[in-house]
Amino acid sequence: MSPETQQLLSALGDRLGAGGVLAGSDVDQRYRDDPDGKLGALPEAVLRPRDTAGVAAALAACNRLGQPIVVQGGRTGLTGAARVQPGEVVLSLERMTGVDAPEAASIVAQAGATLQAVQEAADGAGLMFGVDIGARGSATVGGNVATNAGGIRVLRYGMYRAQVLGLEAVLADGSVLTSLKGLPKDNSGFDLSQLFIGSEGTLGVVTRAALRLHPKPASEVNAFCALPSLDAAITLLGLLRQKLGPLLSAYEVNFAPLYDAMVASMDMPAPLPAGSPVYVLAEIQGNEPERDGERFAEVLMQAVEDGVIEDVVVSQSPREVRALWAVREDANRVLFSIKGLIGVDISIPLARMGAFLQEADAAIHAMDAGADIYVFGHLGDGNLHYQVRTVDPAAAYDIIYRGVAAAGGGVSAEHGIGLDKKKWLHLVRSDAEIATMRRLKAALDPGNILNPGRVFDLGPPALAK
Amino acid sequence: MSPETQQLLSALGDRLGAGGVLAGSDVDQRYRDDPDGKLGALPEAVLRPRDTAGVAAALAACNRLGQPIVVQGGRTGLTGAARVQPGEVVLSLERMTGVDAPEAASIVAQAGATLQAVQEAADGAGLMFGVDIGARGSATVGGNVATNAGGIRVLRYGMYRAQVLGLEAVLADGSVLTSLKGLPKDNSGFDLSQLFIGSEGTLGVVTRAALRLHPKPASEVNAFCALPSLDAAITLLGLLRQKLGPLLSAYEVNFAPLYDAMVASMDMPAPLPAGSPVYVLAEIQGNEPERDGERFAEVLMQAVEDGVIEDVVVSQSPREVRALWAVREDANRVLFSIKGLIGVDISIPLARMGAFLQEADAAIHAMDAGADIYVFGHLGDGNLHYQVRTVDPAAAYDIIYRGVAAAGGGVSAEHGIGLDKKKWLHLVRSDAEIATMRRLKAALDPGNILNPGRVFDLGPPALAK
Structure with missing residues (x-):
């Protein structure tokens, strides 16, 4: 153990209580976990405070010693922000999982509580939390705040920022x-x-959050649509918003050939046959169960008559709602099975999305004629998850991110920058x-101890003009 | 003219173009205006850039010279943030009033454009801007951003922060x-x-904003309700949200005796007779004109049957919608006519609002038995505008703000802190x-030139713990 770590452990002493500090052989391999499979370093110590005072004590001690820290919640982030770098000590919020009872239209949760725990507490009080993402079972409140998590209902409820009524940090x-x-x-x-x-996590460590809750919708209906083009999908979005x-x-959107690959190996009935250029999953949440589905279907049927939609199925029960969402989430099964795939999470103005996709496709295939491209995402927010299997990933990243920048988009729509996207910022x-x-x-972390090197590197100090 | 001002004017030279700098006798009295009637100092110079580069040149010159600046938009702020202090030069955004055409669901406006100009541009494109406040005709985008403006539709669309997709500053x-x-x-x-x-305006000067627009609702219906108590009004809010x-x-809420005073001198027909303890104006915006009003009325009628509402009128036409809003805005007519009234803009958790109102009323009347209290506000957001006519305004402020703090509320819900609320922060x-x-x-204004002394005073530097 390094002298620095020994100093830290002795400084914190009994301050964090039993199990509050793990060091040496007590440090589990799980702290190296990374969903992208890029294992982090094994940390020399893990600090596991039980409360805000413990976090404050841990940070004050690290700050005095100049000890860099990496903050960990559920370790589900997709840009390496929580990946341990050599010399870093882990500050884990895993023992701070409390969720208070909802009060009026808000709830207070500790940073280590999972998204699902917040969703369930809201649901138990007849309310709803507005953010949902696939990693709900392990992603935590603190990580969700730190990355301003997005997900599938940003269109209606906004990003995580819109849910935050206040924080403790x-x-x-x-x-x-x-x-x-x-x-x-x-x-x-x-x-x-x-x-x-x-x-x-570069400016402070979130310990608790007061989060906004919404009335629970009385109805939820979704529909899976096949469309002839991206333009048609954008037209349908406008129609649904208006009506x-x-x-x-x-x-949500899923472009060919991803849906075709999914259908070819799906272990459930495909809601629509493969072969269309674009598929959309649209959902409404309403307050008139006896009427919302019918209204939704009417608008969709009119879009079919007008040639905007080629084919559509509308859910007729909560079970069918879940089944259509399972199809949406089935994209990950196919994508995870493809070796050597690279993926990006990008934001593109809708008006420029078609041109961007065409140009990126052409440039990638000019570089590697055998490349495969799979695209899905949150079309309502202009957010695409774009995957490529190619012999030259570096060239593909370059093509995509330069195309995104030229289109006035963002190199990270919802995942953040972390370590892995810094060079494109x-x-x-x-x-x-x-x-x-x-x-x-x-100004807030002059010793640069908090998640150092995430988002950007400290360059020479900014000069006044 | 002071040597400092002369230096500044010579430094800016022709940089801001014709009319870009007013000094000495060219400075109009209007730059001293303040809606609370607390006239500011007459500034020695007014800088009136036409574009962002002009703002940058003005700030760089002031920063070099250590010249303090007060930023002015529409001068409708209610806490003195734009009130000129001795030695300050005015930076006015009044020549930066451009509003771009809406694109997709957003619009870019310069900081000096009025809220109304943004609303009208949105409306012209078949869209809607989510914020509305009484001062719409003069309040500007820059001031609205700087104060995170609220207003009457926060319940549905959020504060101004929720409308901001991005800024230039x-x-x-x-x-x-x-x-x-x-x-x-x-x-x-x-x-x-x-x-x-x-x-x-303490951290930077906003020059342009990209703002979110919403689909224009196809229907707008409102209702004016008389209720037996605050508790009933809170129950009705829950019912409307749920249904x-x-x-x-x-x-919106209006408590007795304010409504009684309004009715006594109203120059339009009162929608409901005076005499009830609490009045509420509720509004819905929907997408089914042929149905929304009927549904709204059904829920309200059920609340009448259940004894939650004593009496109600529901608007039957756009003209009636406007007429009910005019009643809401009529509160200002009565309040402005009362000499020596003090007013606060406070936020109180709904669960504690009843107790707060009772305690504040008792404490104020114990201090001044003849005091009059008038309360209205945005009940859906827990935001009250609380006015008192008393012989001892200082004591009343103290009672109210200490009560707000004890109830877990905020001393400024939507007006900000400026100069006038600093001592209660x-x-x-x-x-x-x-x-x-x-x-x-x-970190951002080391020379303390931007709106100095607004929100807080610079004390001794914060010490690390």
Whole structure:
């Protein structure tokens, strides 16, 4: 064990209680886990506070010693922000999993609680939490805040930022900022909670969150549609928004040939035959169970008559709703089975999406005629998950990200930047913006101990113009 | 003219073009305007850039010279943030009023454009902007961003923050941060735009905003209800949310004796007789004109049968919708006519609102038996505008703000802190929070030239724990 780690462990002493510090052979391999399979280093120590005071003590000690920390929640992030780098100690929120009972339209949860625990607590009180993502069972509140998580219902409820009524966070020096009143409207000074949303653990460690809850919809109906083109899918999105307004809650897309590959090996009945260029899963959440499905079907049938939709199935029961969502999630089964696939999570203005897809396809196939491209995503938000199997992944990344930047898009729609996308950040953010991010980092974490090297590297200090 | 001002004018020279700098006798009295009637100082100079580059040049010059600036938009703010202090030069955005054509579901506007100009541009494109406030004709985009404006439809569309897809802002040193892609989902690095929302011009000057637009509702129906108590009004809110879900778009309250005073001198027919303890204006925005009003009326009639509502009128036409809103806005007529009234804009958790109102009423009347209290506001958001006519305003402020703090509320729900509420900020924000606000200020405006002394004073530098 390094002298630094020994100093830290002795500084924290009994402060974190039994099981609060793991070191040496007590450190489990799971702290190296990474969903992308890029194993992190085995940390020399893991700090596992039980409460906010413990987090504050851990950070204050690390800050005094200049000990870098990597913050871990559910380790489901897709850009390596929680991947242990050599010399880092892990600060894990895994023992802070408390979820309070919902009060009025809000709930307070500790950072280590899973998304699913929040969803279930809301549901138990007849309410609903607005964010849902595939990793719900392991992704945590803290990680969701730190990455400003997105998912399938951003269209209706907004990103994770829109769910946050307030946070408690600990700064690198151990200062605790508590803003958990849960007020929907409060302009009493700067809203400091905003700093910690989407900054990937680089500015402070979130310990608790006051989250907004919504009335539980009385009905949920979805539909799976085959469409002749992306343009048709964008037209249908506009139609559904116009006719159904705020009821529309999800609008997911799946392009050929991904759906074809899914159908070829699906272990459930395919809702529609393969062969169309574009498939969409649309969902509404309403308050009139006896009527919402019928209205939704009417709008869809009109779109069929107008040639916007080629074919459609509308769910007739909660079981069918789940079955259509299972088809959407089946994309991952196929994609995980393909060796050597690279994937990006990009944001493109809808008006430029068609041109971007055509140009990226042409450029990738010019570079590697045998490349396979699989695209799905959250079309309602302009967010695509774009996968390529190619002999030259580096060239493919370059083509895609430069195309995204040229189209006025973002190199990360919902996953964040972490370690793995840092080198592309400059394509979409100016020097002045990156210099300002560094200024904030220097102001709140002058010793650079919190998730160092995530999002950006500390360059030379930003110079005033 | 002071040597400092002369230096500034010569530094900016022709940079801001004809009419870009007003000095001495060219400075109009209107720059002293304040809606609360607390006239500001007459500034020695007014800088009126036409574009972002002009704002950057003005700030860089002021920063070099250590010249403090007060930023002005429509001068409709209610806490003195734009009120000129001695020695300050005005930076006015009044010549930056451009509004681009809406594109997809967003619009880009310059900071000096009025809220109404944004609303009208959205409307012209068949869309809707989600924020509305009484000062729409003069309040500007920049001021709305800087104060995170609220208003009557927060319940449905959120605060101004929820409308911001991205900003362009200039830092004190003249650096320009441009984030105007308008992407609904973008986690490519820190979301720097959040810094400028609600920080009242202390961290940077907003020059342009990319704002979210919504589909225009096909129907708008409102209702004016008399209720036996605040509890009944809270019950009705829950009922409407549960039955109508996202259709509910406003829920405004007016307590006795304010409505009685309004009716006594109203120059239009009162929708309901005076005499009830609580009145509510509820509104829905829907997508089925032929049906929404009927559904709304059904839910309201059931509430009458259940004794939740004493009496109700439901609008039957767009004209009647406007007439009921005019009643809501008529509160200001009565309040402005009362001499010596003090008013606060507070946020209180709904569960504690009844107790707060009772206790504040008792304490104020114990202090001044002849005091009059008038309360209205945005009940759906827990936001009350609370007015008192008393012989001892200072004591009344103290009673109200301490009561708000004890109830877990906020001393400013939507107006901000500015100069006028600074002394109460510590009641609701911790030393650690205020120290962090100062750290941000020092990081982004180290010379303290931007709206100095607004929100908080610079104390001794925050010390690490």
